[in-house]
Amino acid sequence: MIDLLRKTPPSWAEHAVSRLPELVADHATCELQAAVFALALVGRYPGDPLLVDRLSALAAEELRHFRKATKEARHLGARSHPRRSNPYVSTLRAACRSGREPDQGLDLLLTGALIEVRSHERFLLLVPCLSAEPRLAKLYAELAIAEERHGPAYLDLAERHAGKEAARARLAELLVVEAKALEGPPDGPVAVHSRA
Ligand SMILES: [Fe+2]
């Protein structure tokens, strides 16, 4: 279980729902990036059977989410846009240590966990704001159930990778980075991980 340090205010969801095509198109990109990230870890740690099994299954699930979100984005008339940066994810990745194990794998797995937990929190906020879009409300409610499993799945792999104590200590540090990544007034386009 991970308790985020900074709660997303309901105003984020109200604003996001006012620009649904933008939000859902960004969400589709996030799902694709989640699948790619999980598969990159599978490729990086082929000697860890549990990680390979769990993250390849997770990647397949994220890819199904990508297909659903893409379909909805098209339905909303969202314009396809080139792959764009995600400042929130970039901040977390920049905090990851590299070059030495188990630190490198630990940080990658923990940032994976944090992104999943934040996404889950935000999907839950969206659902009650989507009464005018029942199909999307149903989709985000379904996805929230799936994403709720992903954060703990990454955290468990992180604890196995580096030991429970080291994982918990580093998680406390990365939670601060995660909260700071969302600090400041809203800026730029509406996005799953935009500041609020
Ligand atoms: Fe997903």
Ligand SMILES: [Fe+2]
């Ligand atoms: Fe996920």
